[in-house]
Amino acid sequence: MKEQLDQIRERNRRVEIDKAWETSKTRRGIIAVMTYGVVVLFLYVVGVSRPFLNALVPTGGFLLSTLTLSVFKKMWVKSCSK
Helix, strand or coil, X not given: CHHHHHHHHHHHHHHHHHHHHHCCHHHHHHHHHHXXXXXXXXXXXXXXXCHHHHCHHHHHHHXXXXXXXXXXXXXXXXXXXX
């Protein structure tokens, strides 16, 4: 019984860590930097002028979407809990 309880606690700990990672600013930052790098490379290869500046648009869109998702999630949860 104690062993099962310890296993459940360990699983819950892992789930909480995964949840914290999914909503962390570190994760968002890493994805934004990777997105910016890939878009800069792509724009450079296809010959777009000022790829470093133009790559800010999709990166900014990503960051904006991650900031607003929590607002929409709260609205969705509220509507589902009625």
